[in-house]
Structure formats: C-alpha cells, structure tokens
Amino acid sequence: MKAVLLRQPKDIDIVDVPRPEQQGKVMIQVRAMGICGSDIAAYKGISPLVTYPRILGHEVAGEVVSVPEQSTGVAVGDRVIVEPYRYCGSCYPCQIGRTNCCEHLHVIGVHEDGGMREYYAHDAHLIHRVPDALAWDRIPMIEPLSIAIHGIHRLNVQAGEHVAITGAGQIGLLAAQVALYLKAIPILIDPLRERLELARKFGITHVIDPMTEDAALKIQTITDGRLVEAFLEASGSAVAVRSSIDLTHYAGRVAFLGWPKDEVSLPTFLFTKKELDVRGSRNSVGEFPLAIELLTTGAVKVDALISKVIAFDGIPEYVRLITEQPANYIKVIAVFPS
Template sequence: MKALFLEDTKVFKMKDIPMKEEQNKVTIKVKTMGICGSDISAYKGVLPLGTLPRVLGHEIAGEIVSVPKNDKGLKAGDKVAVEPYQYCGKCYPCSIGRTNSCENMRVIGVHENGGYMEYINHDIHLVHKVPEDMSPIHAAMVEPLTISMQAVDRVLVKKGEHVVITGAGTIGLLAALYVKYLGSVPIVVDPAVKRLEIAKELGMDYVFDPVNEDVVEKISRITNKKMAEVVIEASGAVAAVKSSIDYVSYTGRISLVGYPNEEIPLPTFLITKKELDIKGARNCVKKFPEAIQLIYEGKVNVKPIITNVIGFEEMPEYFKKISKNPNDYLKVIAEIN
C-alpha cells in the first residue's frame, strides 16, 4: 500500500509498504484525511512531540475492511470516523475519566504512524460509525469539531452568553459554530480578512480585525460594558492570548486551545482582580458521536471551512502552499480514490 512519510523537515516521500492486519484491531481503508495545523508544524520542524520519519495524519475517515467480534455493531463495509487519541486507561487522568489528558497519550500521526496511507489498523473502541450516506469529506471534519467542542465545554458555555473566539482557523470557526448551536453569541476576532469573510459566510454577526479595530471597545458596546463571559483562545498567538484577559468579563472564563510556540507571561494581578477561570483544553472526551450527528444533520455547517479537496498524491505540494500562505487556506482534505 502507499504511505506518505515525512522523512525530514519539509521532505515527504511516498513509499510502498506491506498492508498487515493486526489481531484485535479494526482494519480501515482510508478514504479522506485532513491536513491539520499540527501537521504543518511537523512539516516545518517545529512540533516537539513527534519523531521522524513519520506518517502524519490524525483527521481520518474511511471504511472498515475487517473487524473483530464486538458489541458496537461494527462490521465490514461500515463508514467510520477515527478517534486518534490512544490513552492508557491506567494513569490518574484516565482513572477520573479525563482520558484526553492521559499521561501516556499516543496520538496516531504524531507518536506513531497515522492516516496518510491507504490502510490503517486501529483500536475498536476508537472507531466510530458514521451514517452510510455521510460524505467522507465531511466525516474527516469530525475530529477537528471534537477539539472545538472540548474547548467550549471546558468553560461551560451557557445559552445567551457572549463568547469571544480569538483565531478564525478551523478550530476557531468550528468553535464559533458550536457556540451558536448552543444558543450563545459568538464574537470572532482574527487579523486575516479572508478568514473573517468566511466567518461572515458561516453566519457570524460579530467579526473583528484586532489590527485595525478597537476590539475591546467593540465587545464593550455589544455586551453593554460587561465584556464577554467567555473567551475561547484558538490561535496560539501571543497577542491573542494576552488580549483574552482584556476581552473577558470580571469572573469570566477563558479556554486555551491554541498551542503557543513560546511561553507567555500573563498579568496575574489582573487575573486575580477579575477572579478569572482559565482552563487548558486538548483533544476530547466522548465527543465523537455528538460531533458526527451535528455535522450530518447540518447543525454545524462545515462546508465553507473546507477550502480545498485534493488528491492523496497532491499532499506534498499543498504542504508547501499552506506553509507559504497559511491565511489562504482553512481545511484542506485529501481523498484516496
């Protein structure tokens, strides 16, 4: 089978490797896979978690080829989305049900080979059936939606609350859509004009450019000077992380889902004075079934976020393009025909 290996920084190589089924695992024919920001970071040599050479890819949808006996009703021919977070089930976070923060976490496409190949073997409890008529392109969006849902749910967003989302990339825009689905008011902040246009296309009423607009004043006006009860920081940008403190209300909540490339000093006096709740968010816990239904039923419209659908063998070319002009792309999904 064909597998796309990242051999070194910015060096891909397509290889033919044996396809082996593994006992007690589901064998899946990969249909679609998304290019994630962390994949781009690995390509550029700035992702500290993985080692090379590596087959990247953790946003995966496909079709079951073979499956062991199971109580999930999974069978050969089923269309599925793949949950990539392999947790140990033994550490303290796992023991309290927070498997997304497993101390021994292994993510496919990061710590071991992922979905940029024709077939994968995966643990059955991490394979989720999708409706037969669900587009495999949309099924590849399930994993990123679960990340956004985790970020929003970490800070217990309530109906009617104002929620600032800093960063209008895939995770930020999916978070905005989920916030709107919950009946809250999303406010999207990003300096990239193209991304703000997509936010408008998705139905966002409040979109602001922090470079050319006074976002604090805008949020103050929208919230009758209270400021936003919640901020979802989805960019990882230093300025955005710091601005979160200004955007949020007294007693507000901040969810940090973007990964900064450096440590960021924060104004602890102001955090204490405003008595803020600041929480990290990573991966997800038990979000896949709901995410599948939200996309399938159109309650979260992922279509405008998918800027390009490409062929498997075009992936190296698109990694170059995305690295050079990241604001020209949101979600790029590759298909294996």
C-alpha cells in the first residue's frame, strides 16, 4: 500500500509499504487526513519529539473495514476519526485521568508511524464514530478542534468572560469559536491582518494587531478598564508568551498551548502579585465527543480554515509548499479518491 514516508528532514516521498497486521486492533481504510504543523516541524527537522524514518499523519479519518473479536464501540462500515494519543494507563497522569500528558505518551506520526497511508490499524478505545453528514475532507478537523476545546477547558472559561487568544492559526481560530460557543468574549491577537479579517467572518468582533496597536490599551477599552480574565497562548511566540502575563487581570488564568522554540523567561513575581493560575495545555483528553458535536451542528465552522483539499499523492509537494509559504496555508486536507 501507499504511505507518506519522511526518511529524514527534507526527504519526503510516497512509498510502498506492507499493509499493517490487525493484531487485535481496528483496521481502517483511510479516507482523509490533515497536514499539521507538527508534520511540517518534522519535515524541517526542528521537532524534538520525532525520530526518523517516520510515516507521518495524526489527523486521520477513515472507514472501518475489520474489527477484532469481542470488540465493541465500532463496527465494519463505520466512519471514524482516530484519537492519536496512545497512553500507558499506569503512570500518575493516567491514573488521574489526564492521559493526554502520559509520561510515556506516543502520538502517532510523531513517536510512532502514523496514518498517512491507505490502511491503518488503531486501538478500538481510541476511535470515535462520526455522523454520515460530515464530509471526509472536514472530519480530520475534529482532532485540532479537540485541542482548541481542551485549551479553553483548561482555562475553565465561563460565559461573559473575556478570553485573549494569541495566534490566529487553526487552533487559535477554533479556540475563539469555542469561546463564542460558551458565550464568552474572545479577543484574538495576531500580526497577520488577513487572519484577523478571517476571524471576523466567524463572528469574532474583537481583534488586535500587536504590531500596530497597543494591545493592553485596546483590551482595557474592550473590558471597560480591566484586563482579560483568561488568556490562551496558542502561537508559541516568545513575545506572546511573555505578554500573556501582562495582559491577564489579577486573579486571572493563563494557559500555554503553543510550543516556543526556545526557553522563555517569565516574571514569576507577577504570578504571585496577581495570584495567577498558570497552566499548560497539551493535546486533549475526553474532548473528541464535543468536537464531533460542534463540527456536526455547525457551532464551530471550519470551511474557511481549509486552504486546500488535495489528493493523497500531493502530500509531499504540499508539505514543501507549506514549509516555504506558511502564511498562505491554514489547513491542507488530503483525501483518497472515492
């Protein structure tokens, strides 16, 4: 069968590999997959988590073609999305239900071979059925949506609260829509004007270009003199990480979702002075059902986030294009012909 293999940084191709053995897992005929920022980082050779060679892909949707005996939850013919985070089940985070930060976490397409191939075998408890109403080229968006939901949930966002979000990429734009769903007030911060204009199409009325506007002053105007109660850092920018502490109000909450390239110094005295709750947000746990619901009902819209839908064979070319022109692409989805 065909698979997308990253042999080493900058060396990606479609290759023939053996079809996977079932070995007690659910066999899926892959129909669609997203190209994620982590795939691009692996291609560039800047991800500290990836080993080579690696079959990429963790945003994977397909049709169940066989299930192991005594398996429950899915059946042959089901349309499914893969939850790509394999956990050990025995470490401390797993014992308290936070399997997303398992000490021995394996993310497919990162720590182990992923789903950019014709067939993929995955654990039954990490597969979720999706309604027939969702088109194949929209289903892979469930995985990044789950990450955005988890970030908002880590902040315990409540109706009426102001939530600043730095980074108007796919996660930031999805998180802002989730905040709207919860009847909170998102404020999206990004230096790319095109992304801010796109945000307005989703009903996000408060946007800030930090290169041309005083973010603190504008936020105080929006909040009637206060800063934000919650802040989601989704860009990985060192400047944005640092500014999150300044732009969050006393007794507020901050969640770091983006991955900075280097260590960032933070004024911990402000954590104490403001009594901030500062948290990390990694992957997601328990968020797939809500992500499926929000996408199916249209409470969160993704069409405008999908820059291009391509054929599976075009993945290597578009990995290169996204690497060279990142501002031109929010999300590229690849599909197998029906």
